[in-house]
Amino acid sequence: xxxxxxxxxxxxxxxxxxxxxxxxxxxxxxxxxxxxxxxxxxxxxxxxxxxxxxxxxxxxxxxxxxxxxxxxxxxxxxxxxxxxxxxxxxxxxxxxxxxxxxxxxxxxxxxxxxxxxxxxxxxxxxxxxxxxxxxxxxxx
Amino acid sequence: xxxxxxxxxxxxxxxxxxxxxxxxxxxxxxxxxxxxxxxxxxxxxxxxxxxxxxxxxxxxxxxxxxxxxxxxxxxxxxxxxxxxxxxxxxxxxxxxxxxxxxxxxxxxxxxxxxxxxxxxxxxxxxxxxxxxxxxxxxxxxxxxxxxxxxxxxxxxxxxxxxxxxxxxxxxxxxxxxxxxxxxxxx
Numbered sequence: 624x625x626x627x628x629x630x631x632x633x634x635x636x637x638x639x640x641x642x643x644x645x646x647x648x649x650x651x652x653x654x655x656x657x658x659x660x661x662x663x664x665x666x667x668x669x670x671x672x673x674x675x676x677x678x679x680x681x682x683x684x685x686x687x688x689x690x691x692x693x694x695x696x697x698x699x700x701x702x703x704x705x706x707x708x709x710x711x712x713x714x715x716x717x718x719x720x721x722x723x724x725x726x727x728x729x730x731x732x733x734x735x736x737x738x739x740x741x742x743x744x745x746x747x748x749x750x751x752x753x754x755x756x757x758x759x760x761x762x763x
Numbered sequence: 764x765x766x767x768x769x770x771x772x773x774x775x776x777x778x779x780x781x782x783x784x785x786x787x788x789x790x791x792x793x794x795x796x797x798x799x800x801x802x803x804x805x806x807x808x809x810x811x812x813x814x815x816x817x818x819x820x821x822x823x824x825x826x827x828x829x830x831x832x833x834x835x836x837x838x839x840x841x842x843x844x845x846x847x848x849x850x851x852x853x854x855x856x857x858x859x860x861x862x863x864x865x866x867x868x869x870x871x872x873x874x875x876x877x878x879x880x881x882x883x884x885x886x887x888x889x890x891x892x893x894x895x896x897x898x899x900x901x902x903x904x905x906x907x908x909x910x911x912x913x914x915x916x917x918x919x920x921x922x923x924x925x926x927x928x929x930x931x932x933x934x935x936x937x938x939x940x941x942x943x944x945x946x947x948x949x
Contacts, residue, residue, distance in 0.1 A: 653906075658909070753830065
């Protein structure tokens with residue numbers, strides 16, 4: 624598929640828009656439908672589209688695999704870290720109310736951070752799954 | 764209007780399901796499953812669940828279809844389903860019994876949008892009344908998922924990570940596999 628001009632051009636135009644939409648779903652998830660999981664899968668679908676058109680090697684250049692491995696663990700670490708941070712600040716595990724000066728602000732901050740963690744993990748694992756499967760396809 | 768949209772989506776779902784049953788070509792089957800997921804995503808939009816529709820459209824239509832196609836591309840043969848001459852009565856009976864049980868089970872489900880149903884009386888009412896002033900997040904779905912049900916979501920993310928690790932452990936070591944193939948070949 625790497626030689627199809629239309630596919631290449633459309634992919635080049637479409638992937639940044641998909642990524643932008645993923646970021647919107649991620650960071651606007653507290654006002655509009657969406658959240659970390661949705662943003663993660665939308666982001667990873669952009670990377671999948673790119674690597675389907677341009678090949679696995681180009682996608683691996685874009686995002687090396689070790690970054691994905693780190694990202695997958697980092698997301699869970701961020702999520703758990705927020706829980707531990709709220710314990711250190713005197714609340715229960717994952718009680719975000721103590722994170723900021725007022726409980727409501729703390730809740731809002733906690734929700735944004737853990738959604739970011741969810742998004743990083745989901746996006747990394749989805750792309751990692753695709754890379755792992757795609758590497759088994761024998762080169763023609 | 765909603766009825767017409769529902770009717771069209773459900774009829775196409777039925778057509779897709781029958782087409783999946785009918786086709787023998789696995790590539791076509793994977794694509795039909797993708798279309799099936801797209802229709803389900805449309806149904807979720809009609810049911811006012813855009814969050815789930817996002818996920819279904821991205822995972823069901825996009826990622827899982829691509830993973831199935833990649834899996835098919837990575838195996839040499841077996842792209843056609845081989846039909847066996849075995850008797851089909853036993854599977855048919857099992858399907859009818861399972862379907863009957865599922866239809867029987869739907870009698871206990873509350874009517875769609877019924878405000879008097881059990882889940883809407885207890886905890887959902889509390890979320891709707893207090894959710895916004897307690898979390899400051901206008902989107903109640905996010906508030907419930909991330910704050911009230913924070914433990915569940917942490918578990919969910921851990922499951923995703925565990926699934927990724929599992930796949931990496933099973934399929935990740937490409938180099939070892941190659942060495943084995945080469946040594947077997949010679």
